[in-house]
Amino acid sequence: MRSQKPLRAYWRANVRLIAVLLVVWFLTAYVLSIALAPWLNQFRLGNAPLGFWFAQQGSIYVFILLIWIYARRMDALDRQYDVHE
């Protein structure tokens, strides 16, 4: 049986990463795309009002990016703590 200690550290690092990424997820979806959308609409991305662009385009790009970052970072963590397949 392996020591539980490094495994606990691995899990803590994982949870920390998840927390950071979910904060970005929350800010993108609920703050930039909804709560601040009326205010952001005074700015423009190209010709589109910014809040509207975030709600219908930008947020989806951010979601895709977040999953990619998570998968990449977890590859590194899995190796660092030697828990990969």
Added chain:
Amino acid sequence: MSVEVWTYLIVGLSFALYFYIGYTSRVRDTKGFYVAGRGVPPVANGAATAADWMSAASFISMAGLIATMGYDGAIYLMGWTGGYVLLALLLAPYLRKYRKFTVPDFVGDRYASNAARTLAAIATIFISLVYVAGQMRGVGIVFSRFLAIDIAQGVLIGVAVVAFFAILGGMKGVTWTQAAQYAVLIIAYLIPGVALAYLLTGNPIPQLAFAFSDISERINQIQTDLGFGEYTAPFQSKPMLDVLAITGALMVGTAGLPHVIIRFYTTPDVRSARYSAFWALLFIGLLYTTAPALAMFARYNLISTLHNKPIDEVRQIDWVAKWEQTGLLKIADKNGDGVVQVAKGKAFQEKGGKPDFNAPDMTNPNEVYLDNDIIVLSTPEVARLAPFVIALLAAGGLAAALSTASGLLIAMSSAVAHDLYYRVFNPRAPERLRLLVGRLAMVPALAAAAYLGINPPGFVAQVVAFAFGLAASGLFPAILLGIFDRRMNAQGAIVGMLVGLTFTSVMIGLMRAPQLFGAAQPVIKDFFGISAEGIGIVGMALNLVTALVVSRLTPPPPTHIQEIVDSIRIPRGAGEAPDE
């Protein structure tokens, strides 16, 4: 060649492809039948997940819905994509590591409770049944619109196709046909999208034309002139609180839908489950970022083509004539001036949720009725594309509906055959019997899908809110806590699920009383400003809080359960035999 010949040809070819794939991926054991032998590479699983997820509604109706709602359509765009972030970070890798076949498997084992297992299995069956009704209806509608085949016959053809590869190949057959179906549906969606973007803005990439052409300014101008609000202005159809709640409920509901979750069981290891989620959302995002562009272009184009033009002249346009015949578009010259007026309000009075074309609604000046489906269905003709593109659109709509239906059938039959029959009723059933029962369980599921597709209950759209609400308030918290809270025990999880599910069901029942029970009035209009579509997020919060409190007041789970939790948190060992 005529459109009809093209449609028979392309739909026929795509079906032949599905049959071929279904036949070559037939299976002989339960591991193949339920989780495709866990041999699906991430890109293929991503494509299969995308097709599994994107339904007939996403493909045919969503762009039209967004076109009507403007900014507020974002609830669907974000709600049906943002859930994948939750899936990828919070659920998929750990459920894959657990090496079982279904969602109730995890809930039942983690809480060492057949009551929890049965509750999860019933929720799975109910959610999937609600969903599959809409898919089969979609198949029937595509057949009837493109090939003039009766809806009932269309539904039966669809059921036969799905039955072939689902019974023969189980999850393996479904997976590989779904991957092929993704290719068909995305090509069918992008060609008209690109053509319309180029025609209206000169930029062929819809996502770029969305931001870097003057289309958003033009549509805001025309909408303001005609008395609509600005297209890009938020909260015109719903207040901000409700938009927040609905987006949240759809995201959490997406992450809790069993037919989506089990797709991640098919990968070779935990790492591939994470990358599957990335590919899945990338593939979904391709359609979901095209849809709002298509919505904006098509709405602008329809209004500017129809408004203030003489009716006789408008009816000369061949797609107007064609779609007016099918009832997707209808013009009523209310003021008798021979000129079409587009304005705010409903063109016709509604009867039983459908417009009554014999009774123009004289309380407003709007003379044009547009069905949501017309935005996507009319693009090839509006953009003057070759007839084979129209045929491709039919094949794409069918691919979207069939792929989602087959994923739902697997989820339902595995809940019946694996969770209820094998795990609860007859745990000593031998492998061959389990496989047979798995195949047999497809039959009532298919029969139910066919019946609901041919005789759709009038409240299908209302019941979909139920599916997301139950997934969000019941399944999602139970799985999440099972992974992230070692201290969570059976008492907490079961009481939490019951509270979440009961609250959500009662609330939806009260708010949707007219549609569900035929009441004259909803019993309550909303819950502190949150509508039935968004109530699942409140149910989820109640479930989480209840589960945490109850679990802390009762004994911790036994050591062997805590060891399960420790083990699913570590990726190594996911690929090892033996699977149960």
